[in-house]
Amino acid sequence: MKKVLIITYYWPPAGGPGVQRWLKFVKYLPEFGVQPIVFIPENPTYPIQDNSLLEEIPEGIQIIKQRIFEPYALSSFLSKKKTKRISSGIIQKHKKQSILERIMLWVRGNLFIPDARKYWVKPSVKTISKLLLDEKIDSIITTGPPHSVHLIGHELKRKLGIKWLADLRDPWTSIGYHKQLKLSAASSKKHKILESTVLNGADAITVTSEITKQEFEKITDRPIKVITNGFDGNRVSTKLDAKFALSHIGSLLTDRNPIVLWEVLQQLVSENEKLKISLKIQLVGVVGDGVKESIQFHGLDDYIEEVGYVSHEKVQEYQTASQILLLLEVDSVETQGIIPGKLFEYFRARRPILAIGPEQWEGGKLVEKHEAGQYFRPDDKEALKQQISHWFNNFENGALHCNSKGIEQYHRRELTKQLANLLSWE
Known part of the structure; x- marks a missing residue:
């Protein structure tokens, strides 16, 4: 050997x-x-x-x-x-x-x-x-x-x-x-x-x-x-969150602040009474002050569940229980080649991935390639709003699923x- x-x-x-x-x-x-x-x-x-x-x-x-x-x-x-x-x-x-x-x-x-x-x-x-x-x-x-x-x-x-x-x-x-x-x-x-x-x-x-x-x-x-x-091992078996939980796993620093997401969610909760009741924004890991300020500015404080840093084992449970998994990256040329390690564990969780990042972002392209969710640029506000509305309708009908393909290569x-x-x- x-x-x-x-x-x-x-x-x-x-x-x-x-x-x-x-x-x-x-x-x-x-x-x-x-x-x-x-x-x-x-x-x-x-x-x-x-x-x-x-x-x-x-x-x-x-x-x-x-x-x-x-x-x-x-x-x-x-x-x-x-x-x-x-x-x-x-x-x-x-x-x-x-x-x-x-x-x-x-x-x-x-x-x-x-x-x-x-x-x-x-x-x-x-x-x-x-x-x-x-x-x-x-x-x-x-x-x-x-x-x-x-x-x-x-x-x-x-x-x-x-x-x-x-x-x-x-x-x-x-x-x-x-x-x-x-x-x-x-x-x-x-x-x-x-x-x-x-x-x-x-x-x-x-x-x-x-x-x-x-x-x-x-x-x-x-x-x-x-x-x-x-990713390693099999998908963790756990019950899905009863709420329409959008979860970000890992550090969410100010440079990654998805302002367009907060704007869209602010509009949706004002327009959709059911979403207003069901929405949960779950942040697992370190959260930057700028992110917290944006959330407060857009009137979303009541929907936030800030979990903080947890063990890797616990992380897998949060991933699998979430309705939507957030994959966010800084909007810059320098970050086009950054593929967050969490993406591959998101694949294993088999929950829809909402990716927001720079143009030609390799991480976002992988989400689309494996049909694991949707990838948006920070200026795709209307398309992002339509997608979240579509996912929420599926959630309401018990039909929010992810049928990703070809992820075994990342074991x-x-x-x-x-x-x-x-x-x-x-």
Whole structure:
């Protein structure tokens, strides 16, 4: 059986789709003749934790830990809330940023290149170099963000010539928040150089969307494979919500604020007495202040059920019980290639998906491709209103269903098979 070392910053008890991506790859790789060994930080600073994911770590998996120095741990003494927000990639709009937050952003972008986990690179390379020889490991995988993890892979490749696959779950220098880091010209250039160094140094690259692949193909001629995120297990069995529940699962930050949705719902509840009684807007996860302000402005306060962060297990129950699942993205060119990890679990829940996002959005196109719901641009107000009215009529008649097609390809086992094929290095 081939051995592969997976180098990742995020691992249970960290929460989020990046954790689940590699947790599931590790689960299924042995079925395809690959023995995974996991390398993680010993004392990380995770902005979100989900202890329930600890129970999903496969038995017998070898996990090796290396201590990490994180500046975020020091800056949290100044402002724990702001530090947590910035380390999560959540950046307030400029006019709402405090002086401290602006300073922290400048430091984050210009002193910690490519990110604040850069101090993990040198000690990790030293530990892993010995480990590769002792364990007779065939290849390594680095997954980011944080993209400093890829610098570990690059250095190991340079020193030892080992086969290296770089998994970039998000774009690097083109991701939306990168422009908000107050970068100097010199710092911006350094980020681009490191991005090119990684993309041209790895033996193979995996990404989570076609648009990201096309973007990186302009920088490198290395082979790039799209392996999306996915879902695992069977659909959770639970009773449907008795109300007409529109649910958003995950962080709903201000930049993703679906103002057009609030406008439409405001109109519909004023026009339809039955909808006024039945409507429920369920927000599971962190909700930005701007979103709350918009909801209040449109007179929808009484319909909101703000749940907050829950375990992954509980998330699946909310998804399956909802009448409509909301998939929302920032309306910008930079987000066209972003496919939220929640989409694939929405597929498994088999509830209609209401997607609102930018033009040519890959996430929205997948919803339509698999006939799992409807995708709208933020300026498609009238069409959006008609669709919600149609769904509500179906709900009233007990006929609100989702007959999605072809989603089996996104099962974690099928995705792991693609990864294992890459690791054959043929």
